[in-house]
Amino acid sequence: MAITVVGSVAYDSIETPAGKRERCLGGAATHFSLAASFFTDVRVIAVVGEDFGPRQEAIFTKCGIDTRGIERAKGKSFFWSGSYLDNLNEAKTNQTDLNVFAGFDPKIPSEYADSEFLFLANIDPVLQRRVRESMPNVNLVAGDTMNYWINDHKPALLEVLKGLDILLINDTEARTLAGENNLVLAARAIQAMGPKTLVIKHGEYGASLFHKVDGKESFFKVPGLPLHEVVDPTGAGDSFAGGFFGFLAAQKEQTPAAYREAMFYGSVMGSFAVERFGTERIANLNHDAIDARFNRFIELTHLD
Amino acid sequence: MAITVVGSVAYDSIETPAGKRERCLGGAATHFSLAASFFTDVRVIAVVGEDFGPRQEAIFTKCGIDTRGIERAKGKSFFWSGSYLDNLNEAKTNQTDLNVFAGFDPKIPSEYADSEFLFLANIDPVLQRRVRESMPNVNLVAGDTMNYWINDHKPALLEVLKGLDILLINDTEARTLAGENNLVLAARAIQAMGPKTLVIKHGEYGASLFHKVDGKESFFKVPGLPLHEVVDPTGAGDSFAGGFFGFLAAQKEQTPAAYREAMFYGSVMGSFAVERFGTERIANLNHDAIDARFNRFIELTHLD
Numbered sequence: 060m061a062i063t064v065v066g067s068v069a070y071d072s073i074e075t076p077a078g079k080r081e082r083c084l085g086g087a088a089t090h091f092s093l094a095a096s097f098f099t100d101v102r103v104i105a106v107v108g109e110d111f112g113p114r115q116e117a118i119f120t121k122c123g124i125d126t127r128g129i130e131r132a133k134g135k136s137f138f139w140s141g142s143y144l145d146n147l148n149e150a151k152t153n154q155t156d157l158n159v160f161a162g163f164d165p166k167i168p169s170e171y172a173d174s175e176f177l178f179l180a181n182i183d184p185v186l187q188r189r190v191r192e193s194m195p196n197v198n199l200v201a202g203d204t205m206n207y208w209i210n211d212h213k214p215a216l217l218e219v220l221k222g223l224d225i226l227l228i229n230d231t232e233a234r235t236l237a238g239e240n241n242l243v244l245a246a247r248a249i250q251a252m253g254p255k256t257l258v259i260k261h262g263e264y265g266a267s268l269f270h271k272v273d274g275k276e277s278f279f280k281v282p283g284l285p286l287h288e289v290v291d292p293t294g295a296g297d298s299f300a301g302g303f304f305g306f307l308a309a310q311k312e313q314t315p316a317a318y319r320e321a322m323f324y325g326s327v328m329g330s331f332a333v334e335r336f337g338t339e340r341i342a343n344l345n346h347d348a349i350d351a352r353f354n355r356f357i358e359l360t361h362l363d
Numbered sequence: 364m365a366i367t368v369v370g371s372v373a374y375d376s377i378e379t380p381a382g383k384r385e386r387c388l389g390g391a392a393t394h395f396s397l398a399a400s401f402f403t404d405v406r407v408i409a410v411v412g413e414d415f416g417p418r419q420e421a422i423f424t425k426c427g428i429d430t431r432g433i434e435r436a437k438g439k440s441f442f443w444s445g446s447y448l449d450n451l452n453e454a455k456t457n458q459t460d461l462n463v464f465a466g467f468d469p470k471i472p473s474e475y476a477d478s479e480f481l482f483l484a485n486i487d488p489v490l491q492r493r494v495r496e497s498m499p500n501v502n503l504v505a506g507d508t509m510n511y512w513i514n515d516h517k518p519a520l521l522e523v524l525k526g527l528d529i530l531l532i533n534d535t536e537a538r539t540l541a542g543e544n545n546l547v548l549a550a551r552a553i554q555a556m557g558p559k560t561l562v563i564k565h566g567e568y569g570a571s572l573f574h575k576v577d578g579k580e581s582f583f584k585v586p587g588l589p590l591h592e593v594v595d596p597t598g599a600g601d602s603f604a605g606g607f608f609g610f611l612a613a614q615k616e617q618t619p620a621a622y623r624e625a626m627f628y629g630s631v632m633g634s635f636a637v638e639r640f641g642t643e644r645i646a647n648l649n650h651d652a653i654d655a656r657f658n659r660f661i662e663l664t665h666l667d
């Protein structure tokens with residue numbers, strides 16, 4: 060069943076200990092869509108500038124992603140430049156040019172209206188809420204955010220959280236949002252804000268699922284894959300979200316067992332994302348590689 | 364099969380956000396022994412002062428631990444005082460009084476000579492090596508260390524590593540010892556120093572096993588248990604080591620499958636350790652509670 064995702068499609072210039080890339084395709088909606096496209100139909104809502112050409116478009120369409128909701132505006136696409144030279148776990152931002160993204164007013168193509176799943180990638184919560192309200196009939200809504208919105212736009216974010224079934228954020232974001240250092244207590248506090256399901260991403264240490272099963276607290280954990288080189292961490296979290304939500308959307312029923320398996324597919328897609336710069340790895344992936352990686356995760360965690 | 368462990372038996376004064384305790388029983392050999400005693404016979408080599416009385420002794424003997432190797436010396440026992448008020452993941456040391464430990468010269472009782480397993484808890488590598496050489500017939504030797512020995516006593520430590528089958532250390536220690544930030548590469552470098560098996564403990568994020576199976580690199584991961592309160596982190600790593608090595612020693616053969624299961628028992632015992640101050644939780648544990656906790660770990664990680 061189809062997922063509509065709203066978020067950024069951007070150009071990233073990235074420097075890591077493994078090298079550098081200038082203006083490669085990036086953005087949360089891009090990374091999410093590509094990862095999710097291996098599991099289900101994906102439809103993107105974003106805005107790009109005149110510098111977004113057929114070569115970028117082809118990265119989406121090759122993966123069967125519906126780009127009719129990617130609006131072309133006069134000007135340049137969102138641009139971000141960052142470095143991981145000091146710390147692979149956290150980017151140092153050198154430059155952020157919102158460009159056409161500054162005036163982004165998400166429009167939902169009529170062809171997207173029957174989407175049953177909605178993913179609100181990390182953008183201004185005012186826009187997240189607007190898209191959420193424009194798609195009242197979706198079955199399941201997941202979203203992401205970041206410290207900037209938590210710290211400086213909390214009231215708007217809290218409104219978004221009320222309309223979310225699933226929130227995916229990282230450790231620091233969870234602690235900041237809840238004002239609580241213990242992750243179990245932080246998760247409970249966040250669940251009380253709206254999202255019944257919370258996925259907390261721990262970077263190289265994997266991710267935790269805080270869920271309710273038959274009204275009772277339920278936990279599940281997936282590790283990160285041991286990798287001898289992390290080429291580029293950019294988009295790992297969005298790729299995790301794409302694998303997780305893409306797998307969920309592809310299931311007939313979103314059972315507790317499906318959520319647990321989705322956690323593995325999230326970690327699978329996150330582990331691929333960091334192996335090359337930008338979208339290079341995931342845009343060139345196939346189902347055999349995904350299956351093999353999934354099996355590696357099972358061997359990594361299961362006794363038998 | 365019996366484990367002999369050499370290390371500290373001490374008094375700890377501990378302050379955490381959950382409260383404080385003065386002079387409770389602590390020390391690496393204590394935490395290790397108590398955790399391991401639920402799986403196999405344990406024999407301790409340590410030195411204590413005149414302040415170590417029948418009440419402390421009873422904590423060991425109640426768990427069936429052989430204390431004939433705990434030497435009584437004139438003076439006071441090793442004393443440590445620390446605080447976790449700022450950071451539950453890392454203690455701030457307020458005071459360390461080596462006392463009788465300063466002159467510790469480990470003596471191995473003849474009754475310990477047939478031990479098949481040896482654990483060298485975190486003490487001066489010169490002493491670790493001396494004990495290792497005094498017990499040439501053990502089948503499997505595991506050990507721990509800390510940043511102080513890695514930074515300031517590296518040559519002595521490297522000699523110890525040559526004689527270890529298994530090393531258990533934390534992330535920071537592994538990175539420092541290897542001089543390598545990536546944990547997979549760090550693990551490879553440390554394995555080349557001697558221990559074919561490496562367990563890297565990630566605190567609340569669990570632990571990773573770096574192992575060889577049929578000459579090939581093999582990985583396994585266990586998470587930490589989601590806990591809504593960590594009362595006292597002191598001894599969590601030693602309790603992990605006790606559960607891990609205790610379970611291994613209890614198996615007829617130390618197969619790759621046994622190592623994986625041992626990782627879960629390590630995390631089980633580590634998760635108990637932090638629920639109360641000092642030894643309070645583990646000294647009062649029973650096998651039913653351990654089995655139930657093990658099952659929680661399986662539910663936390665396994666798809667079916």
